[in-house]
Amino acid sequence: xxxxxxxxxxxxxxxxxxxxxxxxxxxxxxxxxxxxxxxxxxxxxxxxxxxxxxxxxxxxxxxxxxxxxxxxxxxxxxxxxxxxx
Amino acid sequence: xxxxxxxxxxxxxxxxxxxxxxxxxxxxxxxxxxxxxxxxxxxxxxxxxxxxxxxxxxxxxxxxxxxxxxxxxxxxxxxxxxxxx
Numbered sequence: 001x002x003x004x005x006x007x008x009x010x011x012x013x014x015x016x017x018x019x020x021x022x023x024x025x026x027x028x029x030x031x032x033x034x035x036x037x038x039x040x041x042x043x044x045x046x047x048x049x050x051x052x053x054x055x056x057x058x059x060x061x062x063x064x065x066x067x068x069x070x071x072x073x074x075x076x077x078x079x080x081x082x083x084x085x
Numbered sequence: 086x087x088x089x090x091x092x093x094x095x096x097x098x099x100x101x102x103x104x105x106x107x108x109x110x111x112x113x114x115x116x117x118x119x120x121x122x123x124x125x126x127x128x129x130x131x132x133x134x135x136x137x138x139x140x141x142x143x144x145x146x147x148x149x150x151x152x153x154x155x156x157x158x159x160x161x162x163x164x165x166x167x168x169x170x
Contacts, residue, residue, distance in 0.1 A: 003141075004142060010134055011134030011135040011138050012131075013131075014128070014130055014134060017127060018123070018124045018128035018131055019124060019128075021121040021123035021124050021127075022121040022124040025119070025121045025124075026119070029119065032119055034114065034118060034119035034120055036109075038103070039103045039106045039107040042102060043100055043103035045099055046096055046097075046098075046101075047100060049095055049099060050100065052092060052096075053089065053092045053093045053096045053146075056092065061138075
């Protein structure tokens with residue numbers, strides 16, 4: 001594996017796992033009122049586009065991590081909608 | 086410009102501007118207690134790595150948007166630390 005690909009995996013690992021403490025925080029506190037619905041909606045659509053961009057570049061780290069990030073961002077979005085109402 | 090590069094710009098545009106409503110929400114409410122400090126710290130380091138990965142791939146959309154996202158993520162981080170204390 002090239003150094004570039006390894007860095008891609010590391011970059012994606014960090015930006016993806018960064019969502020985990022946010023997911024856990026919302027789950028524990030049952031509160032997400034300070035989070036912006038606009039942010040997580042637009043972000044999710046953007047991550048879908050990064051995913052397709054990764055497919056077109058045939059860059060596995062981009063495909064893999066954007067897929068996982070999408071799941072986490074959508075989880076935050078669903079919890080926000082649920083706990084805000 | 087290739088379709089792939091155009092999609093990269095669009096993807097980055099979306100994930101980057103998604104941070105703007107969050108920045109404005111925190112600025113207006115002067116509150117970021119539901120946001121995870123862990124998330125935005127690890128996310129910022131991750132975006133720095135994406136930036137270097139973009140340089141190595143010589144993909145301008147990745148370099149450009151990750152640089153802007155880094156500024157916005159750090160802004161959120163600074164506001165969270167400031168308003169939480």
